[in-house]
Amino acid sequence: MIPTSTKSLVLIAMGLYLYSRFFGGTLLFYINERFVILTLFAAVGFIIVGLSYRYRLPNAHEGHEHGNLSWAGLAIVVTPIVLGLVIPPKPLGAAAMSNRDVRLESLTSAPAPSNDVVLSKPKGERNILDWQMDFWSSPDPTVFNGQEAKVIGFVYRDDRFKANEFMVSRFTISCCAADAAPIGLMVRSDEAKLFPTDQWVEVKGNFQAGQFDGKEMPILIADLLAPTDIPNQPYLYPY
Amino acid sequence: MTTLDTPSAQLWYHQPAKRLAILLLFLAAIILLRANIPVDSLGDKGQTFVTIFQSIFIEAVPFLLAGSLVSGFIEVFVNRDILFRFVPRNPFFAALAGGGLGLLFPVCECGVVPVTRRLYQKGLPLSMGIAFLLAAPVINPVVIASTYAAFGWGPMLWARVGFSFLIAVTVGTLFYFARPEEILRPDSQDDHDHCEVDHDHEIVDIPPGARLWEALATAGDDFLDMARYLIAGSMMAAAMQTLVSQPTLLALGNGTISSILTLMMLAFVLSVCSTVDAFLALAFINSFTPSSVLAFLVFGPMVDIKSALMFMGVFQRRVVLYLILLPLMMTLTITVYLSLNVSW
Structure with a gap:
């Protein structure tokens, strides 16, 4: 007892x-x-x-x-x-993406309730999820050409990526890390190889439609890549 | 049951100095461990496992505590005679009432287990308790509201609530003829059948001022009893999520029946709380048939890894198997029928 x-x-x-x-x-x-x-x-x-x-x-x-x-x-x-x-606390990172569905291309997704809110957000304040939702709602990737974005996420790459490419990624969660789903934006930059996988980075640049893994999508051509700390809120919330 | 603590056990915990020494040793061990483990020694998979395990646990633990508190207050404040005035005599009506009981006790699948166990100790009929256990995680105001927020007033909401109720009441009624001692673990049975000593200590022998503390401490005992099942279940769910590849799993879901099975399997593995699983299901609505999303929403709250393990704290092992298989077969039958006949 x-x-x-x-x-x-x-x-x-x-x-x-x-x-x-x-x-x-x-x-x-x-x-x-x-x-x-x-x-x-x-x-x-x-x-x-x-x-x-x-x-x-x-x-x-x-x-x-x-x-x-x-x-x-x-x-x-x-x-x-x-x-x-x-064990020091750590949010989910690139390792957790290996057995999850990585959403890079424009997936047909259910229209999120917050879509209107997203679209009215000033473009400078948009995060990766806001951009993704915008991509999902417009089938033509070229409409984003020249639009400026500044986002924070961690570096993810697998064998589909070239040396000058990575994905700036975040996990979205609705409940807890157990239901985490990765999302991200394709980034191209000559400095890309300087940033190891899992490193949190701030990316600033302009979108340009391009090919990745055989699909046409908006690609963020980076002007500025800078390492940054893990944000206080590492995950994004779709609902 | 009536043995007192042995003198040696009494001794060490009545000596504050020794207690403090043990606590300090424990803390020192942790600090030493922490200082000597390099941050990344765990490996990526290990780190992912720990994060997912902690997240399921931290998400679920407030709900288990809430359920334990409800249980503690029932133990101290609800007299069994009063309870019995409201319990229908007919087992089928008892199961019906059990299916709707969640509207009175808004608990999700973690909180419902200690409450059911306590109600069984108070002599609740088997059929009513099982119906309550299976239905309450869906048929309660919080979950109905979150399903409404995700899907609106549509067939998905009605089908989820309706079929959860139907399955819960049917499974409950199936236990009509069973005897409690065949179904429940000894410590979940009605107090009055297995103890010689009359110790009905509700209200009677506790002075009013002490009842609140008694209820809270009973809740603490209940929490500690159930938490190990929650924690073991969270660990298994986290391990599955670290090792099983989700794209491979989701790719299985192409056919009518295989997509239903896939989402049921996913619901079982993810072990997400029923209060939010509707939002998660929304993500599947375009890649899966409505009937498979319905299967996710009906089966997941009744049975998942962590709740199945928690059932083991209340029921005998054989019965836990039935409580997994019966809802599984019924959900499958209903959703396959819908997808073939209503082309859902």
Whole structure:
């Protein structure tokens, strides 16, 4: 039987762990920002529940323990906390794209509810997802010729890419990193090879319709490539 | 059940100094480990696994805590006699009521498990509990609202709610003749059948001031009991997602039936919370038939890797298998019928 004080400690630790993800700014590496408030509620809830063992009357549950938690079970419960403390938090990167569907070409996609909002956004403030949605809604890639873009993402490349090419990529998530879907813009620049895969970069340039992997698409011809830090919000939210 | 803690166990946890020493050792070990592990030693796959595991866990854990709190408050504040006044005598009507119970307790597939277990301990009929367990992740205000936001008032919303209800009530009714001791784990059964001591401690023997703390601590016990299943399930889901190639999986879905099976398999592997899976399903609407998206929306909330593992905390193993296979077969039958006859 697990001592009450240990249970209480584990619950409080769980609360502090969740709070530490929020406080450390890494919570958005895992979940959509709309769930942040739930994580905070849970953090407070765990601490209150953990403290409640102190005030529980000892005779009320004596000899009547329904739980069948063993030390091994408890070890499983603390796994997320231990992993979280030992392994530095990192958002999904290029490695996670190898077994996912990489959306580069204009896919026929369901019209997103936020499409009108996207199209009315000033072009300088558009992120990769906004551009992708615009591409999806117009079948002709040449209409974007000459339009200026400034986006942030990480470098992705596979064997289809030439030395002067990479994809500036982001993951979109609707729930959490478990449903992450990669999207990206093709970038061409002579400096492309200076940036290793997974490096976060800021790309500034103009679109020019071109061929990639046998398909016609808008390609971002970069004027400026600069390394940058992982943004506070690494994922983009389609809905 | 009535054995007290052994003296040695009492000893170490009543000594604050020892407790503190163990805690400090634990923290020191973690700090040492962290300092000695280079950032990228884990490899890319390992890092992806950890991130996905943490994300499923962090996303789901507030819902499990909420379910445990509901369970704790039921334990302390809901008298079994009052509960029984509202439970229909006829098992079929009990299953119907169970299917709609989610409108009263808005819980998703993580929160519903501890609540069901607690209601079983209070003597809820098997059929009603199973119907509640399977239906509540869809038939609750939050999920109906998110499905409406994604698909609008259309056949997808009605079909999702209607067929989830139908399947849940049918599976619940199938357990009409079963006896609880064949179905439930011993610790999920009605208290009064297996304990000699009368310990119905609801309301009666707890002073009013202490009831809140008792409810909260009971919620804590419930959470710790169920969390290991959630965590093991999240790990399995994360491992599948790190190893299984999604394009290969999605490429399987060309035929009528194979596309239904593909999206059901994807729902099982992804283990995404039912409160948001409608938005995810939206991404499949153009590449898959409506009936396969419906299969994703009906089957996913009832059964996925993490909820199937959590069922093991309530039901006996054989029964968990039925609870996976019955909804699977029924969802498949319904959606295949729709795609062949309504050309959906």
